[in-house]
Every structure is written in C-alpha cells, then in structure tokens.
Amino acid sequence: MLSALGLEGEALARGGSVVGLEAKTRGGRAVLDLAYADLHPRAHGLGIRRGVLFDLLHGRLKRSPARLMTGSEIIDVVREHGRAVVIDSELERHGPFDLAVIADGAHSAIRRRLMPDAPQRIYPWGCIWTTVKDSVGLDTGVLGQRVDGTRVMMGLLPVGNGELTFFWSLPTVDLAPEAPLDLAGMHRTAVALWPEASRLVADAIVVNDFARATYRDVALPQWNDGPILFIGDAAHGTSPQLGQGANLGLIDAWTLARVLEASRTVADAIGRFAERRSATVRFYRQASHLLTPFFQSNLAPLGWLRDAFMIFACRLPVLRPMAATTLAGTRSGWLSSVPLDGEGRYRLT
Numbered sequence: 001m002l003s004a005l006g007l008e009g010e011a012l013a014r015g016g017s018v019v020g021l022e023a024k025t026r027g028g029r030a031v032l033d034l035a036y037a038d039l040h041p042r043a044h045g046l047g048i049r050r051g052v053l054f055d056l057l058h059g060r061l062k063r064s065p066a067r068l069m070t071g072s073e074i075i076d077v078v079r080e081h082g083r084a085v086v087i088d089s090e091l092e093r094h095g096p097f098d099l100a101v102i103a104d105g106a107h108s109a110i111r112r113r114l115m116p117d118a119p120q121r122i123y124p125w126g127c128i129w130t131t132v133k134d135s136v137g138l139d140t141g142v143l144g145q146r147v148d149g150t151r152v153m154m155g156l157l158p159v160g161n162g163e164l165t166f167f168w169s170l171p172t173v174d175l176a177p178e179a180p181l182d183l184a185g186m187h188r189t190a191v192a193l194w195p196e197a198s199r200l201v202a203d204a205i206v207v208n209d210f211a212r213a214t215y216r217d218v219a220l221p222q223w224n225d226g227p228i229l230f231i232g233d234a235a236h237g238t239s240p241q242l243g244q245g246a247n248l249g250l251i252d253a254w255t256l257a258r259v260l261e262a263s264r265t266v267a268d269a270i271g272r273f274a275e276r277r278s279a280t281v282r283f284y285r286q287a288s289h290l291l292t293p294f295f296q297s298n299l300a301p302l303g304w305l306r307d308a309f310m311i312f313a314c315r316l317p318v319l320r321p322m323a324a325t326t327l328a329g330t331r332s333g334w335l336s337s338v339p340l341d342g343e344g345r346y347r348l349t
C-alpha cells in the first residue's frame with residue numbers, strides 16, 4: 001500500500017527491510033525460523049517506527065484535498081436520519097455525514113459504546129517496548145525473539161537508522177499506568193535469556209522511555225452501525241503476535257477507498273467492503289488468538305509443546321508456506337492466500 005501511495009522509497013529509506021523471523025529458547029533451541037524469500041526472492045517485511053509511518057502518511061494526506069482537523073477528542077458518534085453526527089469533547093457537533101469511519105484503535109471508546117456486546121476482551125499479557133540504538137551490531141535484518149516458557153519473551157525488531165525496537169512481555173496487571181516497572185528484574189532475566197543483547201537492554205533502561213501496550217481481541221458481529229463504520233484495530237484488534245495489525249488497518253483503508261469509488265451508495269460500499277475484508281481479518285484474529293498463549297500466558301505446557309514441535313511445523317513442506325504467507329500478511333483465510341505480485345509485493349485489489 002505504501003508503494004501504491006508513492007511512499008515505498010521513503011519508507012525503506014527511513015525504516016528497515018526485514019527478511020524473516022526467528023525465535024529461540026533460552027538454551028538456543030530454534031522455535032520459529034521463517035523467511036519472506038520463501039515466497040518470492042524480492043519479498044521482505046518493513047520494520048518502521050510508528051512516528052515515521054505516521055509522518056509518511058501525514059505528508060501524503062497533506063498533498064490530498066482532504067481537510068484535517070487535529071486536537072479534537074471525539075466522545076460520541078450518533079445516527080440522525082440515516083447519517084452520522086460526530087461529537088467532540090467540547091460538545092461541538094460535526095456533520096451530518098454520509099459515512100463516519102471510526103479508527104480509534106483497539107481500546108475504541110466509540111466501539112464500546114455502540115457495540116457493547118461484541119467480544120472485545122483484554123489479553124492477560126501485554127508488553128513494554130522502546131527503540132534503542134543498535135550499539136552492539138545485533139541487526140541481521142531478522143525479527144529476533146527469545147523465549148523461556150510462556151512467561152518470558154523478548155524481541156528485537158530492526159526499524160532502520162541503526163535502531164532496534166526492543167519489546168518485553170509482561171502481565172497486563174503490571175502494565176497499569178501507575179504500576180512501577182521492575183526494570184532491574186527485567187535486566188537480570190534478559191541477560192540470562194539473550195546475553196548478546198544485555199548492553200541494549202541496559203541502554204534501554206538508562207533512557208527509560210518504555211511504552212506500555214495492552215492488547216484486545218476484538219470480534220465485531222458486523223463492521224458498521226448504519227453509516228458508522230469501524231476499521232483497523234477498532235474493528236479487529238488482535239495481539240501483535242503475528243505482527244499484522246498495522247498491515248490490516250492500512251489495507252482496510254485502501255480497500256474502503258476503492259469500494260467507495262466503485263459503489264453507487266454508501267450502503268453498497270460498506271457491503272462490498274465487508275465482503276472483501278471479513279475472511280482475512282477473521283483469519284488473523286483467530287490465528288493470533290490461537291498462537292498468543294504459546295508465547296504469552298501462564299500455561300506452561302503450551303511452552304513445552306511450542307519448544308518441542310513448532311520448529312518442525314516451520315520446516316514441513318505443507319506448513320512452512322502457510323506460516324510464511326501468514327507472516328507476510330497475504331492469508332485470506334485458513335485455506336487460502338493471495339499470491340504476491342511479480343515484484344514480490346502484496347497484491348492490492
């Protein structure tokens with residue numbers, strides 16, 4: 001999608017190309033080992049900081065005729081005569097609009113008000129993360145993870161500019177905004193888990209600029225409430241285990257623009273949008289939900305199963321392509337995936 005918006009070159013210059021994913025146990029046993037090149041010699045992922053991705057999309061938006069209003073907290077969206085009225089925290093009304101697209105993230109307050117009965121439970125585990133200089137040359141172009149049982153997980157993702165994003169799994173109860181972080185304990189465990197990364201962890205602790213992330217598993221019964229449409233994490237929050245949330249949100253936005261161009265009415269466009277996106281997001285939600293407890297939970301036996309069998313699944317001729325297409329974001333269901341284009345890119349339709 002970044003390529004279609006003319007942003008691919010800048011994204012690669014300001015981010016980092018990612019060639020695959022590996023996970024190892026504390027003892028060095030491989031758990032996951034996947035490569036994008038299995039799908040196409042030129043296929044790769046993109047590691048990019050949120051702020052950089054935002055900058056790119058924001059810059060592109062400024063070159064479009066869209067009018068952007070910032071600094072507004074939206075507290076409600078209501079239906080009036082079949083149209084949507086957006087209300088901000090100053091109680092100012094905006095609209096009515098033919099369509100309101102709600103993209104306020106996994107913890108969407110608007111979704112919780114409009115669709116209170118939809119499953120949207122918080123996962124019992126989340127993480128802290130920050131971005132550090134790669135002072136020890138650990139960047140091999142691979143998203144690396146180290147695990148010890150299901151209660152210890154650490155990852156390093158190359159994000160370009162000589163930087164790595166470091167993440168550390170923690171129970172959600174320890175991630176409350178006021179809860180103190182046990183950084184010294186984290187350092188001790190991390191040194192034993194991934195000795196080569198101990199300096200990076202120490203650097204991260206000195207800067208102490210950790211973001212706290214909790215995840216939700218969101219399953220809406222439908223994408224919209226009349227002219228109010230949910231996209232991105234607001235519609236289908238998952239745990240980030242498969243690293244697909246931003247991808248899914250971007251492709252939601254792309255698809256919505258295409259169906260709006262091609263439809264005579266908004267209702268028709270929403271129908272087509274749901275038809276085109278539902279199977280893919282259902283797959284990623286279900287797969288993330290299934291996989292997450294093997295990496296982040298209190299269920300120790302799942303860790304034993306993961307350590308014993310997952311690497312074989314990565315090597316089996318039937319399962320390896322499925323795992324690689326899952327990682328590349330091209331699955332369109334449990335039994336199907338979208339082929340990459342001739343350049344090894346996701347094929348947008």
Ligand SMILES: Cc1cc2nc3c(=O)[nH]c(=O)nc-3n(C[C@H](O)[C@H](O)[C@H](O)COP(=O)(O)OP(=O)(O)OC[C@H]3O[C@@H](n4cnc5c(N)ncnc54)[C@H](O)[C@@H]3O)c2cc1C
Pocket residue numbers: 072073074075103104105106108109127129167213214231232233234240242243244245246247248249
């Ligand atoms: C630790 C972690 C690692 C991840 N790794 C990956 C990865 O490797 N690959 C990947 O593709 N995805 C990854 N994700 C998922 C990705 O971050 C999300 O899927 C993505 O950010 C969702 O985008 P969104 O625009 O739907 O929501 P968000 O990015 O959450 O944006 C929502 C926006 O709405 C604004 N907002 C919220 N409420 C209001 C309101 N009331 N009024 C006005 N504005 C409001 C917020 O300020 C925010 O800017 C990861 C997530 C986490 C937590």
